[in-house]
Amino acid sequence: MKLLKLTKLVAIATVTVSSLTSSLTMAADGKVYRLKMAESWNTNFPIFGDAPREMARLAEEMSDGRIKITIDSANKHKAPFGVFDMVRSGQYDLGHSASYYWKGKVPNTLYFTTMPFGMTAPEQYGWFYYGGGQALSNKVYNKFGLMSFPGGNTGNQMGGWFQKEINSVDDLKGLKMRIPGFAGEVLAKLGAKPTNIPSGELFTALERRTIDALEWVGPSLDLRMGFHKIAPYYYTGWHEPATELQFLVNQRKWKRLPDDIRTILKTAMKLSAYDMYIQSYHESAENWAKMKSEFPNIQVKSFPKDVMSAMYKANQELLDEKSAEDPLAKEIIDSQQSYMKKARVWTNISDRAYLDSVDAVEQ
């Protein structure tokens, strides 16, 4: 059977040899490209874990099976925050994680996830793809033999679940809150006590008031954590306006891939990132409706203006410190701030003005 098939193929190929030469060459060098990806999430973690799976499925289907990506979850490789190192060393070819997880090791990776008081999702994608973001990301990552691309956006994250209201800057003093990263540093400047607690212990910590507050993501992923059952106040966001996950690629591996395989991989990464943004938007809308209907007493609050002002000022001070320490940090921060300034004027006269007008009419 197999021999017969080959004979037939040669016959066909001989007839249309000119148009087939390149395809046959491709098929001949076209061994299956097996790539290994490490993700920072445990098996079946929703949304965050859907993005790399969608990416792998698209790449496999578009390449007609020539690309096979195996994904190892954190419960397998045991190093959720070690994805940077594992892709750098070549232990894995690809990674799916969040750039700010390794800011302790490479501080300038921080800026590619999200920044307090920073850009919204369309603004940030605009900056990354059309405003110089990709080139700056290359400056940070290429020296480690890595490339980094957007890996999926959560959209605007909520400010978190609070056991008590925040009415003044004084209420932040001594506040024990699970809030990692740059935002934690901002709150620390104002006297809060940011802590980090493993995700499996968060519910109990908030319930027993070991902590006064925590931020996780937003309704899309908060629902399954159950925080809405034990905390009365849900604050709107300021600290992660558009959290973007990242795909990491080992450059040595990349250089050995043919052009069509590279374009397929880049396209699959870019599309699954955008899709995760829309999926997050959808799940947030659905899950917030569920939370609110089961627990109608949840109160959505925004921090009062003087609290926001204090956090804004502390954030600016931190940005100034980072800029003074490192010229590349300054370059990235300046690029983001000047892009955001321009883009925000547009956001305000387009989507925001529209939402304001409609809201006024409907009330």
Place this chain on the structure above:
Amino acid sequence: MKLLKLTKLVAIATVTVSSLTSSLTMAADGKVYRLKMAESWNTNFPIFGDAPREMARLAEEMSDGRIKITIDSANKHKAPFGVFDMVRSGQYDLGHSASYYWKGKVPNTLYFTTMPFGMTAPEQYGWFYYGGGQALSNKVYNKFGLMSFPGGNTGNQMGGWFQKEINSVDDLKGLKMRIPGFAGEVLAKLGAKPTNIPSGELFTALERRTIDALEWVGPSLDLRMGFHKIAPYYYTGWHEPATELQFLVNQRKWKRLPDDIRTILKTAMKLSAYDMYIQSYHESAENWAKMKSEFPNIQVKSFPKDVMSAMYKANQELLDEKSAEDPLAKEIIDSQQSYMKKARVWTNISDRAYLDSVDAVEQ
């Protein structure tokens, strides 16, 4: 030379026959797929025309040249609003246009572009991909042997350029405005005189006050039209909150394509659509900054609340009429309205609350 190559290939293929069978089969049936696309835009029309070109480039590169898409612009095929018919008949395999252009022929196509007082871009993508929109689009298009997919979003469109301020519903009476489609019908209900004028004559018509106002897109495409040089008021949007263009596909042609080619085409369409949304956002931000710096006296205005209320009411009446006329129209409108209601609650506590908080701090 060619024969030698084939002999070598057979040798290689015989060795690894099991892994190569599918690739060789693909290569053997893998003639080049030549597809013809008609777009509604003239050659080199920016942004709208970039999306199908980006789509064609991605498809060609990912397929290693097995997909070749030729694009005919409107100045070639002479039927900018005939794309629906030309793809339906098979004269073209693919189209790039806007669904509301053929609402006169197939009224229910209207709903897939944008609706006055409708969804913002992330809300609308959420509805389309996760909230039932694609299935409803199939219901409308499949009976004509067509499929339709998102083809690029302009983001929120501005309400238009006005020679005089609109301070009350009375100011709409007799207002001569270039505003096509459903929004034109809304304004007509309030006594305005919506007109349509070929794009090449718009500048002169507005300058000579043959019309009092016009809407085009937003800064991304308005800048090159020059309206900001001759009209003092730029109103914020209400009538096209997230205009989505469409790719059209002839189903007979589609059924003859192999799976990998289909996945490549679908992925290239979906990605170039998202990209156009971000490109539009970026160009709007850039171009608005340019307009405002060259013509600092441009006044951005929002329609007063009673004008918005009257338009909102007229819009609801029109939606009720459409729903009463056609069960499928009702199904689509109900689906959009109920999705929007849920998604808007989320938009308001996420992006909108964030923008409000930051704006208060910065002022």
